[in-house]
Amino acid sequence: MSTKIVIDPITRLEGHGKIHIFLDDAGSVDRAFLQIPELRGFEKFVEGRRAEDMPQITSRICGVCPTAHHMAATKALDDLYGVDPPAAAKKIRELIYSTFMVEDHALHFFFLGGPDFVVGPAAPKADRNILGVLGQVGLEVGKEVIGVRKQLRELMGQVAGKPIHPVFGLPGGVSRTLTAEIQDEFRAAAARAVEFGTFALGVFRDVVLSNPEYVELVTSEAYTHRTHYMGLVDAANNVTFYDGKLRVVDPGGHEFLAFDPRDYLQHIAEHVEPWTYMKFCFLKDVGWNGFAEGPDSGIYAVAPLARLNASDGMATPLAQEAHDELISTLGGKPVHHTLANHWARIVELVYAAERMSELAADPEILSPDVRTLPTAPPEEGIGVVEAPRGTLIHHYRTDERGLITSANLIVATQNNAARIAMSVDKAARWLITAGEVDDGLLNQLEMAFRAYDPCYGCATHSLPGQMPLLVQIHDADGEVVRELRRD
Amino acid sequence: MRTLVLGLGNELAADDAVGVLVARAARERIADAADVVASSASGMALIELLAGYDRAIVVDSIQTGRNPPGTITELELEQIGRVVAPSLHQAGLPEMAAVAERLGLGFPSETRVLAVEVLDPYTLGGAMSTPVAAAVDELARRICNRVERWASEQTRT
Numbered sequence: 001m002s003t004k005i006v007i008d009p010i011t012r013l014e015g016h017g018k019i020h021i022f023l024d025d026a027g028s029v030d031r032a033f034l035q036i037p038e039l040r041g042f043e044k045f046v047e048g049r050r051a052e053d054m055p056q057i058t059s060r061i062c063g064v065c066p067t068a069h070h071m072a073a074t075k076a077l078d079d080l081y082g083v084d085p086p087a088a089a090k091k092i093r094e095l096i097y098s099t100f101m102v103e104d105h106a107l108h109f110f111f112l113g114g115p116d117f118v119v120g121p122a123a124p125k126a127d128r129n130i131l132g133v134l135g136q137v138g139l140e141v142g143k144e145v146i147g148v149r150k151q152l153r154e155l156m157g158q159v160a161g162k163p164i165h166p167v168f169g170l171p172g173g174v175s176r177t178l179t180a181e182i183q184d185e186f187r188a189a190a191a192r193a194v195e196f197g198t199f200a201l202g203v204f205r206d207v208v209l210s211n212p213e214y215v216e217l218v219t220s221e222a223y224t225h226r227t228h229y230m231g232l233v234d235a236a237n238n239v240t241f242y243d244g245k246l247r248v249v250d251p252g253g254h255e256f257l258a259f260d261p262r263d264y265l266q267h268i269a270e271h272v273e274p275w276t277y278m279k280f281c282f283l284k285d286v287g288w289n290g291f292a293e294g295p296d297s298g299i300y301a302v303a304p305l306a307r308l309n310a311s312d313g314m315a316t317p318l319a320q321e322a323h324d325e326l327i328s329t330l331g332g333k334p335v336h337h338t339l340a341n342h343w344a345r346i347v348e349l350v351y352a353a354e355r356m357s358e359l360a361a362d363p364e365i366l367s368p369d370v371r372t373l374p375t376a377p378p379e380e381g382i383g384v385v386e387a388p389r390g391t392l393i394h395h396y397r398t399d400e401r402g403l404i405t406s407a408n409l410i411v412a413t414q415n416n417a418a419r420i421a422m423s424v425d426k427a428a429r430w431l432i433t434a435g436e437v438d439d440g441l442l443n444q445l446e447m448a449f450r451a452y453d454p455c456y457g458c459a460t461h462s463l464p465g466q467m468p469l470l471v472q473i474h475d476a477d478g479e480v481v482r483e484l485r486r487d
Numbered sequence: 488m489r490t491l492v493l494g495l496g497n498e499l500a501a502d503d504a505v506g507v508l509v510a511r512a513a514r515e516r517i518a519d520a521a522d523v524v525a526s527s528a529s530g531m532a533l534i535e536l537l538a539g540y541d542r543a544i545v546v547d548s549i550q551t552g553r554n555p556p557g558t559i560t561e562l563e564l565e566q567i568g569r570v571v572a573p574s575l576h577q578a579g580l581p582e583m584a585a586v587a588e589r590l591g592l593g594f595p596s597e598t599r600v601l602a603v604e605v606l607d608p609y610t611l612g613g614a615m616s617t618p619v620a621a622a623v624d625e626l627a628r629r630i631c632n633r634v635e636r637w638a639s640e641q642t643r644t
Contacts, residue, residue, distance in 0.1 A: 045499070045612030060499055061611070064529065107531055130586050142590050150535060164528055 019445055020275075021428050027435025032428035033276060033421040034449050043407055051080055051378060051402045055169045058394065058409070066164055067100040067156070068387035071242070072394040074169025079262065080381025080396060081171045081374030088367035089173035094242040095186065095359040096160050096168070097385070101241055101352035102193045103152040104388040105304075105345050108453055109200055110137070110145045113342045116447050118207055121217060128443070137203060148196050151189050158182060173371030186360035193353035194318065200346045201322055208343070209329070218339045219330065222430040223448060225422055226251040226293045226336050228283060228300035230415070231307035232261075232386045238315040239307050239351060241386040247310045248283065250295050253334040257285060261384035264393055268410070271418070280418040281410065291422050299422070302390025302415040303452055304344035309334035316358070319351035338423055341451040378402045387412050389453050413454045423448040488641050490521035491540040491595065492630055495547040497527045501613030502556070502605035505623065506546040508615075509601075512627035520638045533583045534592060542637055543595040544630050545580065549602040556606040557618030559626060564598040599633060601626055 021032040046057060055073040059066035071093065078085060085093075110118065114133035123132065134142045153163045159182065161167035168175045208214045217223070228251060232244040246264065248257040259267055270279040271288045282288045282298035289297045300306070308327070314320040326343050327333055335344075359365060383394045390412030397406045413420070427448035431441050494510025497503045510525040517523065521544075524536060537543055549560070564581055580600070587594035603626065606616040 040609050041611045041613060057499070060497065060527065062527075111531060130582055131589060134586065134589055139590060142586070146531075146534065146590060146592065149531070153535070164526060164532070 019424060021432070023432070023435060027433070029425065029429045029432050031275075032425040033278075034424045034454070042409065046404045046407045049404050051077060051381070051396055051398050051404055052171060054394070054396060054404070054407075056165070056167060059166055065100075065104065065387050065389070067097065067160075067166055068385055068392050069394075070160075070166040070169055071097055072383045072385045072387075072392045074171070075243070075383030075385065076381040076394040076396055077169075077171035077383070078381070079383060080378045080398065080402075082376035083172035083372050083374040085173040085372055086367070086369045088177075088364050089370040089372075090243070091359050091362055091365050092159070092174050092178060092370065093169065095356060095365060096156055096166075097242050098352045098356040098359065099152050099156050099186075099189070099193075100163070101388060102197070102349055102356060103149045103156075105349040105352065106145055106149060106196065106200070108388070109204075109342065109345055109349065110141070112453060113345070113450065116339075116450060117214070117342050118203065120211075120214070121443060121447060122213070125443070136207070141199075141203075144196065144199075148192060152193065155182070155185055155189055158185075170371060171374045177368050177370050178365050180366060183360060183366060186356070190353060190357035190360045194350070194357055197346065197350035197353045198318065200349060204343055204346055218337050218343075222427055222444075223338045223423070223451075224336050225301075225338065225419055225426070227297070227419055227422075228256060228286070229306035229309035229334055230300050230302050230391060231310035232384065232391065233258075233311050234315060236315065237312040239311045239313075239348065239386075240315070241352065241355075243385075246384065246391065248300060249310050249334055251293065251334065251336070252295065253309070253332075257283070261393070262382045264382065264384070264395075264410075268415075270414075278417050279414060280421070281415045282418060291418060291425065293422070299418040300415070301419045301452075302386075302412055303341055304348050304388075305335060305338070305341040306390065307386060308344050308347065314347065314351045316351050316354035319347055319354055322347040322350050338419075338448065338451045341453075389413060390415050413452070416452050416454065420449050420452050420454055423452075488542065488637070489540045490634060490637060491537060491543040492517065492521050492523045492634065493536060493543060493545045494523075494525040495527070495529075495545060496525070497608075498525075499611050501607045501610045502615050502619045503548050503608035504615060505548055505603050505605065505619050505626075508623050509546045509626040509630065512623055513630045516627070516631050517634045521634045531583065533580060534587050534594075537583070537594055537598075538587060538592045540593075540595045541597075543598045544601065544633055545598060546601045546603070546626055546630070548605040548608050550605055550608065554604045555618065556604050556616050557622040558604040559622055559629070560602045560604070561629070562600040562602060564600060601629065 019032065019034050022030045024030040049057065055070045058069040058073045061069060110133060111130050115128040118136050119128050119132040156163045159168060159178065228248055230246060230248045232240050233247045234240040234244045237247065245258050246261050247255065250256040257267055267284055268281055269284045271282055272279055283300055286298035308323060314323045326347055327335065330337060330340055377400055378398045380397045385392050392412055393410040395408040396404055398404055424445060427445050431444055492510060492513055494506035496506035498507045507525040510523050514523040526536060528536060564584055584594050603619060603622055605619055607613060
């Protein structure tokens, strides 16, 4: 018989996660995990629909990263119709995608992760929010975050349709060419983004790295897991977001796998536990050995830190410099400290901005040749990109008319699910002994999974409630004996 | 005076479509008096949608489990607590309003929220539940009344 603690929004507003903590008879943590509400019925919903509608449909699944779904779906259509887009089309896609990565990472670092890092883990609860971040970094910085993001989103909108519902990826290319005027705007925006990324690195150095307590927290055992890491890399094994091979390194940092994303089913499988509907991805080549660390466990991580770990470095100079600083400060690759994701995210922000700059300066993006018409009969298509939160896989099968017969998505948070569960579990064990629950539990548990920025893939728009988090502590018979509320 | 009617929701996800459908139902009737937008945006993107308006009505789904599906709760922005949710993607309207105010971004000075209790906002391609679907007309009616009242108040002043 085990005791159970549930952290749950008291008014079950949509889109919120729950944390379950089971205690054993001695009051120690038996098992703890994060449960995330998920949309149901995707496979059934898309059955019989036209494959070419998937970039629109899948981008509407979620209001958080529609561009990532749109791009993965578009690439899956390239594969489905066996068509290779012209070089200009690939560059335009990557330009849009890099723009998206800059704005998403900028938002996360300052406003989503900021309360943990910029304001600080020890700050009073009331200050650990976006307003607290603004108080720390100043209003001008806040305005710049909003301003950069607005400029980037407007630019994306001009080329790809509303950022929330992009409409420009087609099998074999993109729906429009770029003008010299838009190219100029991209160049200007990219320059501002690079400057912004450099500034963000400075903030991280000033606020986090200069504070020994933060550094101690980042490197503490409570937030450390020695797992495998996966990410897309280019031909030189540098981080790439748009296209490449999937590379996996083992917990010692050695290349373990490097495969064509089309072969993902040979390497990735999903484990099911009786206590949750969540599926936990693991490496088939190692096998599922429970929620365990080390080389004998198939658990792997994705997302910014995992991408840095799985690569040899960054393809652009400022990002490479930032990468080297992170890796050397944290003791070399692979870096196993989950909270270092926040730092890795800015390294990637700088890379995305520099990549945007390179692509915007490339004369080829003005080429009128942006589409190769598909001619092959459709059968099966797989498309993979690195979403801000990690590897995103779209996989469709169709009949000969191109109507979907089956679809499979593996989103970043699924790839990370096992490690996130381990992080929540470890933090809970750290904080709960003999049934005594530390009042800092909520903050610290949240920090454990917020570094991954797990995506509550659905309904993330909804109204917030007054008390979105509740810790329920159940005794060995399952009765609630204590509640902790976030208010 | 610029007025925004904002219907939030995911059109593909059963009851979560309610905000989008309400926006659509209200659009033609108040097109002269307000901008009407349907969106699945969240968090900071809400700032971009709302900035520059003087008044706003937001329609969104809510799941409290305390009221029967289809129940409409009308709230002032101030009545919704500011939150630090598990993922700050979920930073909601009140926090966005506070941020916008601090940054001088011109957020609506009055925001009415119409929250609809939903049954199932999670099934893609699922049908809306009967009571939630039945609430669409009433929501559209309330929105139109409110927008008209604001418009007439403005005429008088």
